[in-house]
Amino acid sequence: MDTQVLLMHLLSGLSLSGAGNLNRFVAVDTPMTMADARQYCRSNHLDLASLGDARDLQQLRDMRSGSARWIGLSDDPATSMQTLDVYTNSWKWSFEYASEYLNFESGEPDFKTDEEVCVRMNSDGSWRDQECSSLSHFLCFSGSPSKPDYHLVREAKTWEDARDHCRFWFVDLAVIGSQEDKDHAKSKFYFLFAQLSSNAWIGLYREPWAWQDGRLSEFRHWAPGQPNNMGGNAMCVKLVPDGFICTDCSDVYPFFCSRALKQTILKIKISSDLDLTDPNVQDNILQQFGATLTNAGKTDFHLSWSVPPNNQPESAAAAVEEVCDPSSSALTSSALEISVKTTFNQSRQN
Known part of the structure; x- marks a missing residue:
């Protein structure tokens, strides 16, 4: 044949x-808070909608193009300010080192402009979050995270460029996994820090804005000027015609579920x-x-x-x-x- x-x-x-x-989404017209919408979706469907690409976005727009609706994208700063582990929205080391030690100065991290997800070390050993695109000196380490030897590089680089430099010449950006490590770094480079009147990148960073169903998707379609974390509480995302907008999770909107x-x-x-x-x-x-x-x-x-x-x-x-x-x-x-x-x-x- x-x-x-x-x-x-x-x-x-x-x-x-x-x-x-086939459309894998369903629109729910009843306004709810993000938490209530998530519970509804998990009880009746799968979860709040997670988007993998522009085709998913177009499906949602075709369903309800004019109204603002929750989708399953959110941040979790309250948790991430307190924990350092391997889960999404928490602090991580560039070297993938597991540690529960955090040493942020008072009032930090403050997530200013919602873009401060990389960390600098002050001359007293405390930490603060900073925009990763900022230029700064940086601290590398050689040896192992359990027995680090620190190296201060007096070149102004972004966090990513500093990480690449450390990985090429040493091991990685500095891992400070204990009070002893902090004291070691502080004592070894205190005078250099003081002379620089500055602070230095270390290997700590955070990955914000994750899909609540755990889906691994880098697709984002932020509206102009977003995310801006208006008022410091805008940690949930609604979809509007212009794209994604972060807003207060206690606001009420209709929403999309994944089927x-x-x-x-x-x-x-x-x-x-x-x-x-x-x-x-x-x-x-x-x-x-x-x-x-x-x-x-x-x-x-x-x-x-x-x-x-x-x-x-x-x-x-x-x-x-x-x-x-x-x-x-x-x-x-x-x-x-x-x-x-x-x-x-x-x-x-x-």
């Missing part, structure tokens, strides 16, 4: 039209006169499958080829996976079968 005819015959039994642009997803697997048995063990034939068939699925409206899918367990030379199986849920696992196809996974929206309450 001709390959293209075979593919069209197989796909003719599947309802593919419109299935490739829980139900997956259905359809399997079709095939056979062909073609030599399906030939890599060129396999690639050709997969390319034609990709084109056919795209023309049928599928936009998120993965194509792969698997040899059946009995390893018969005259047969093989192609597996097609549509990926709408990032956490979904890969399919295992059976011999002589094409497996197509289609995803349909379904709320948890249904």
Whole structure:
């Protein structure tokens, strides 16, 4: 059977039209605080909406383009002012060193302009947060974090440039994981600090603005002038036509949830006169499958080829996976079968 005819015959039994642009979001019109909206989404759907790219943003705009609505992006300064660990929104060392030691001066960190997420050390050994783009001298370390040897570099660099310099010439920006380390750095460089009348970068930084469902996505679409942390309490994000705006989490807005997803697997048995063990034939068939699925409206899918367990030379199986849920696992196809996974929206309450 001709390959293209075979593919069209197989796909003719599947309802593919419109299935490739499934909306994984739902709009809730009842105004709530961010905390209440999050609880509602987690109870009835999946979570507050997290956005992975511009296509997700466009879906939300198409659903409710004119109203301000909560999405699942927020910051957690209250926690991050008190803890240093590996979790999102908390302080971390550039060297990925685990420590519970913090030594911020009184009133710090203050997150001024919402951009102060890198840390400088003062001449008395205390710390303050600062914009990472600021220029400053910096403190590197050699040896190990448990037995550091500190090196003050008297060149004005941004935090990232200072980190790169330390990693090239030493180990990394300074790790100060204990009171003993602080005293060591302070005693060794006190006079130099005093002469400089300045402070120096260390390796501490923070990653603000994380998705509440834990999704790892760097997609941000801040409105002009955002985030500005107006009033010091603007730690939750609403979506408006211009983009993301940070606002007080106690404000009330309607919101977007991410849908829980139900997956259905359809399997079709095939056979062909073609030599399906030939890599060129396999690639050709997969390319034609990709084109056919795209023309049928599928936009998120993965194509792969698997040899059946009995390893018969005259047969093989192609597996097609549509990926709408990032956490979904890969399919295992059976011999002589094409497996197509289609995803349909379904709320948890249904």
